[in-house]
Amino acid sequence: MDCIKLAHGGGGSKMQNLINDIFVRNFGNEILNAMEDAAKLSGNLAFTTDSFTVKPIFFPGGDIGRLAVCGTVNDLSMRGAKPLYMSSAFIIEEGFPMEELDRIAASMAEALKEANIIIVTGDTKVVEKGSVDKIFINTAGIGVIADGIDISIKNAKPGDMVIVSGNIGDHGMAVMMAREEFDFKGKILSDIAPLNNLVKDILALGGDIRVLRDPTRGGVSETLYEIANMSGVGVEIYEEKLPVASGVKGMCDILGLDYLHLANEGKLIAVVKRESADKAVELMKKNKYGENAAVIGEINDSGLVTIKTAYGTSRILDRPSGELLPRIC
């Protein structure tokens, strides 16, 4: 019998198929079908939701609470919206330590303060031991999109430049290293961060900012494929321009992984009009969450997603199909 596999939650093409086959078929409407990080509603409102099931719940550089706040702040920000209000819904396993719940809530409170957003409504469910793995959190968020801002996954045009706001793959590698099966004493920290202020900074460039997307599940590679598919364009990135921390690169070599498939939780990909690309990078570099921003490629009309290697050859970029690492967020 056909059943759900871990790959269906991996952020790659199998998840896209599931979304189309079940959710779009049953719920489909113009707003949902747009498949943006956040829905654009009447009255310039943006609306988004995410559930967080990360394992372990505490890891170097963050925890499920900070992730739950930043994930939703970032999904709103990727539509150019200013995040205003958030909901939080907790599903907690019987026997979960109250002290850990308090630590998670305190971490959320800190992230809320940083992102200047408030939680206005919530829900608490407790289920029997064994019915959930410790704690899952859902957040939904509402933001407002300023007049004249039109950021969409569909807006990339040939000739535009592709920017990443900083080092690639930190979150995915930090969580992977925190799992028991990787018993290294690494110093790789998750990059979880609220990106609303970084987005606000670059929105000074107005309509020259075409696409914003945070490369979470499926990593930078999946995000580039989504941009290519939804905008009907091609993308070429330059391998030697990709900012990656040496520790992440080294671990990828050891484990045989591609950092372009690793999840990020404090980075964004921006597609920017060619003339404004350097200015966008300059603006990002002034923000602490954009220090290592770089132009990493450009949009073309090939319909393909390719990577130009350091040797000058170009090849099709691998697209993640399924689970690289379940429960990365």
Add this chain to the structure above:
Amino acid sequence: MDCIKLAHGGGGSKMQNLINDIFVRNFGNEILNAMEDAAKLSGNLAFTTDSFTVKPIFFPGGDIGRLAVCGTVNDLSMRGAKPLYMSSAFIIEEGFPMEELDRIAASMAEALKEANIIIVTGDTKVVEKGSVDKIFINTAGIGVIADGIDISIKNAKPGDMVIVSGNIGDHGMAVMMAREEFDFKGKILSDIAPLNNLVKDILALGGDIRVLRDPTRGGVSETLYEIANMSGVGVEIYEEKLPVASGVKGMCDILGLDYLHLANEGKLIAVVKRESADKAVELMKKNKYGENAAVIGEINDSGLVTIKTAYGTSRILDRPSGELLPRIC
């Protein structure tokens, strides 16, 4: 060590303590602290969220999908808001049958149509076998509150009347009977229903409708206590006026349960200005979800929640403290 118990999710006083001790302390703000079913935001928006963990996921009269849509529609409606947009986030166990996921989505689609609301954004997570019990769904919802409507848990005034929109306890008993441990061949169906049209009907009475609340976890009893506490009033209900199906009453007698503690998913409690109470019941009775509506009590200034028995004596109503039945919604 202090840890989370099932009672913390039961909708009673222990859950209120958890919410205050952890969530309000860490996240507190004026909107959240109001503790309404839905938050009222600037621009007359209402916003709410709920996660659904009901067990079993299919039961007589409904399923987790219909519950997930109606639960959020109803929370918006209890603020007098017209539900407009919904998010849905699925957490699915590896190995879950695709056919069951499709049945759940189809059931949601039907409820969405009935409530005239659309899902505009979503999220899908898949976790390893054993990390979640089959499937949990979160929905969040946005609605708009018409000018001049002010429905709040704080608005009950001595002299007002208390109305319930129909039979009490159907959902709780239907789910209980569907559990393996109760191996009866009952014909008790869950009452899950979207109540936005019923609310629209009675809002014809304008400001005379003071409080609306759907008595889910903790049942009618918990809702009456919340009204008494948040409005600073007392409530007396009349035992002989309470509408309860004979099957539910009979099973309560057998199992030693109080139907006032059983969850409802298609009923509302309304506190209405005395002069408009009969008219409100009349309006409800014209709606298929209000056929058995009845005045069941009145608001006083005693600060107590009491029940007047058929023998004419009055006693303090039992307030549920913890888990009557985990995972009822």
